[in-house]
Amino acid sequence: MNQDWHRAALGGPAHDFFRLSLNESPFEPLPGVALAVADAVLKAGRSPDPLCTELSAAIAEQLSVGVENVLVGAGSSAVLQGLFLLSEGKVVHPWPSFEMYPLMAGAKAVPAAVDLEALRAAVDETTGLLVLCNPNNPTGTRWRTEELERVLSGLPDDVTVVLDEAYREFGDECADGVELFRTDPRVCVVRTFSKAYGLFGLRVGYAIAAPELIGRLRMTLLPFLVSSAGQAAALAALKAEVEMRRSVAQICAERDAMRASLLELGWEIPRSHASFLWLPGEGEPLVAFLAERGILVREVASLGVRISVGTPEQNKSLIEAMREFPA
Incomplete structure (x- = not known):
């Protein structure tokens, strides 16, 4: 090329x-975003909030989860990389899917067809994470709630299921990972402000997971990577639902x-x-x-x-x- x-x-x-x-x-x-970024730039000499306190609280309120269930990172890719680093086992993921999965997982990557039965069959005693991109990038296919519930019911208790929902807002009858998380603590939901909210260039994403996983995940992410402008933009974007x-x-x-x-x-x-x-x-x-x-x-x-x-x-x-x- x-x-x-x-x-x-x-x-x-x-x-x-x-x-x-x-x-x-x-x-x-979105309305309010440009002004929020401009205001944040006036304080560019000061450090961003390393815990993204206000934004984490706003996400928790919007999704009706505890703030202890929320971790904001520099885009969903940073959050995913942290999860892959944490995993002591193999990382099963669909293929074709998000091209960063095999790059971030390295030798731990286990690709399988974009089919729930094939992905479930690829899980064994060496698996730490099952990653499901829903809707899937690049195929655009999606899984419904009942389909993912069947997969969850057949998985070992020590396998974490990561639902990468970067494109969820565009999906029709797409499973809601946060609702699955409410009843199954093995579920970790990763979302982003890059796509539907239009903040690709400002790098803001987040995870919703059990507090124990959130605590361990936080230790993998470098502080101060989510800029003040990014945090302000995401807060404004949430208000423009x-x-x-x-x-x-x-x-x-x-x-x-x-x-x-x-x-x-x-x-x-x-x-x-x-x-x-x-x-x-x-x-x-x-x-x-x-x-x-x-x-x-x-x-x-x-x-x-x-x-x-x-x-x-x-x-x-x-x-x-x-x-x-x-x-």
């Missing part, structure tokens, strides 16, 4: 491209319209419950074709191409370009 395309697709300077490769929010910040839900609905409508258009063009695209579409199959020719037309999308492990939902104008340009792709 052309190095300029590659760097831009991963978050570098986009220049003349527009980027549908990183599942970024296509919208301006109505506007967040409205923007999520718009993204979902665009996503479904894009899928309908691509199905008409003959592409086989599964229904998505996230903020992107998944085109199974080897996709390097398509990635290059679109990049030559100024559109960046993401090939994942030579298994398919993930296309993020952008602005309506960007999505229209994508469909027009896909019409020209040689079958």
Whole structure:
């Protein structure tokens, strides 16, 4: 792949491209976020709250959990990395899924098909964590509550189930990990402000788990990594729940319209419950074709191409370009 395309697709300077490769929010910040960040910058010379006290309390109140069940980190990736470091056993995860799982788990990683039976079968006496990305990135598939309850009922007591819910707000009938956590302390829920709340660049995520796990997890995370601006932005974003839900609905409508258009063009695209579409199959020719037309999308492990939902104008340009792709 052309190095300029590659760097831009991963978050570098986009220049003349527009980027549908990183599942970024296509919208301006939610109401109150920009002002909160501007106010926080005025105090940039002071340390951020290492315990994210106010934000942790706000999350706990919104989700009706104890503040002792909440840990805020520098994005959900930082929280996940801490969990992987803590695990003395193997880390079973779906594949294809979030590309950071095998990188963070290293030799402990045990990939399995994106199928609950296959994932459950991969769990054995050496397993410490079972990670389920729900909805799954990049396939966009999701699991319902009853499906995850069946998996939990058959797992050993010493296996922690990590539910990575980065895209949960976009899912239809998607299991709610926090509700599962209320009845099963083996569940650890990881969420982020990067996607639905549009704070990707400010790096704020969190875990909901039993106090004992939260305490151990806190010891793995370096202090002061969640900036004052990030904490202030997340607090403001929580207060803009109505506007967040409205923007999520718009993204979902665009996503479904894009899928309908691509199905008409003959592409086989599964229904998505996230903020992107998944085109199974080897996709390097398509990635290059679109990049030559100024559109960046993401090939994942030579298994398919993930296309993020952008602005309506960007999505229209994508469909027009896909019409020209040689079958």
